[in-house]
Amino acid sequence: MPTPTLTDAEIADALQKLPGWDRDGDSIVRTATLPDFEAAIAVVDRVAEDAEAADHHPDIDIRYATLTFRLSTHSEGGLTAKDVDLAAQISDRLSTAGG
Numbered sequence: 001m002p003t004p005t006l007t008d009a010e011i012a013d014a015l016q017k018l019p020g021w022d023r024d025g026d027s028i029v030r031t032a033t034l035p036d037f038e039a040a041i042a043v044v045d046r047v048a049e050d051a052e053a054a055d056h057h058p059d060i061d062i063r064y065a066t067l068t069f070r071l072s073t074h075s076e077g078g079l080t081a082k083d084v085d086l087a088a089q090i091s092d093r094l095s096t097a098g099g
Helices: 008-016 037-054 081-097
Strands: 022-024 027-033 059-063 066-071
Touching: 008 022, 027 081, 037 059, 037 066, 037 081, 066 081
Parallel strands: none
Antiparallel strands: 022 027, 027 066, 059 066
16 A cells, blocks of 8 residues: 655644754755764664664665665655654664764
């Protein structure tokens, strides 16, 4: 069953509750710098577990201790609740790791 895409107003509301996340077209994006490379990779490992459990996977760019996460529900052609939910989990992982 398709997941409905969010309206512009719903996306704006969701971003109010997701500090550090910004909209970029049909994606939401967050960049965070962790204390070091090992901490960054530990976050990526935990996010990978969360993504597998949700069957929803972010694009991740790793630059030493700086991570950029990009979320979009490609199969639906935009942003859905899946993106918002995973963004919140990613934010929790980053916060716990000092990012």
